[in-house]
Amino acid sequence: MADHNALPLVILAEKFASLPGIGMKSAQRLAYHVMSMEPEAVEDFAKALIDAKTQVRCCSVCQNLTEKEVCPICSDPERDSSTICVVESPKDVSAFERTHEFKGVYHVLHGLLSPMDGITPDRLRVRELLSRIGDGKVKEVIMATNPTVEGDATALYVAGLLKPMGIKVSRLAFGLPVGGILEYADEVTLYKALENRNDM
Amino acid sequence: MADHNALPLVILAEKFASLPGIGMKSAQRLAYHVMSMEPEAVEDFAKALIDAKTQVRCCSVCQNLTEKEVCPICSDPERDSSTICVVESPKDVSAFERTHEFKGVYHVLHGLLSPMDGITPDRLRVRELLSRIGDGKVKEVIMATNPTVEGDATALYVAGLLKPMGIKVSRLAFGLPVGGILEYADEVTLYKALENRNDM
Numbered sequence A, B: 001m002a003d004h005n006a007l008p009l010v011i012l013a014e015k016f017a018s019l020p021g022i023g024m025k026s027a028q029r030l031a032y033h034v035m036s037m038e039p040e041a042v043e044d045f046a047k048a049l050i051d052a053k054t055q056v057r058c059c060s061v062c063q064n065l066t067e068k069e070v071c072p073i074c075s076d077p078e079r080d081s082s083t084i085c086v087v088e089s090p091k092d093v094s095a096f097e098r099t100h101e102f103k104g105v106y107h108v109l110h111g112l113l114s115p116m117d118g119i120t121p122d123r124l125r126v127r128e129l130l131s132r133i134g135d136g137k138v139k140e141v142i143m144a145t146n147p148t149v150e151g152d153a154t155a156l157y158v159a160g161l162l163k164p165m166g167i168k169v170s171r172l173a174f175g176l177p178v179g180g181i182l183e184y185a186d187e188v189t190l191y192k193a194l195e196n197r198n199d200m
Helices: A007-017 A024-036 A039-055 A090-099 A126-133 A149-165 A187-195 B007-017 B024-036 B039-055 B090-099 B126-133 B149-165 B187-195
Strands: A080-087 A104-108 A140-143 A168-171 B080-087 B104-108 B140-143 B168-171
Touching: A007 A024, A007 B039, A024 B039, A024 B090, A039 B007, A039 B024, A039 B039, A080 A090, A080 A126, A090 A104, A090 B024, A104 A126, A104 A140, A126 A149, A140 A149, A149 A168, B007 B024, B080 B090, B080 B126, B090 B104, B090 B187, B104 B126, B104 B140, B126 B149, B140 B149, B149 B168
Parallel strands: A080 A104, A080 A140, A140 A168, B080 B104, B080 B140, B140 B168
Antiparallel strands: none
């Protein structure tokens, strides 16, 4: 925004632009939109930002984001705590929960290994995962990181730590997305789908 | 966001989703991003929202958004106050200022006529425009509303009020793509449209 714009508007646009996926043009539109909102709505928005940051923390068990000491999933006696699904981030937990099929529990690493970016194992919540395994009740750990270089590296690294502890470690299946079109699948996915074919 | 998510996060995602052009999925990502921000950065963001809403108001002359009683453009003695460019919204002022070609001043209507949506002339800043014309120093009014049905209707309506007052009223040239949105026009197109303005 050029300097003829009111400074608080320029600052607000910059804040929006600092969010992922929002360019300067969209940020400007959002800042103008805020000007047209009711004062109470703007105050609620500001409060929601502060509340989310101050009231939400990591579950002491699975490290997912929650308002409580232990999150609703970890404290649910219906969930099978002997199966842990290891994911990169809290949004992955949301994605699995939307399937309504997984009855185990989660562990959120809060990142993936990426030595180039300085993300080494001690920056992830790996220690917390190992301490959950320590009590001998966990039977299987499902590595549900993304099928990317970093996701695969992280899955391999964690599997390497868990297997000597006698834990079954599995990885999400790779294949064609359901409802996807074969013609548009990339070569690696198609190869994986062929390799992992199932009897019918 | 499903109910396994922490409530403050759900609320924050809803606030983001209420902004124009942000869907629920993006809103969720933004809410998660806020969790990864430094507490001070989140506080700054919340403060920027409040500041923009409380400190920015309409210029008493041109109705553009500003922190001052009279905006920098209206109070700049270098600007030619005998030529008023009438626009729909503050973002259109930004668009014209980016051309660095227009030396006159602006008038922001804060909307376009749209009787179907209940936007009648009294909802726009037309009265403020007429009172600016009253002192006899204004020679030309350029109607720079979008080349859409509402934009044309508004331009015609305002022209109809101004012409009996002996004011020259012009309209931006149709260098703009018809049905397009002024804000997204590139600088050269916008400059050409300004240069080729026609009497109406």
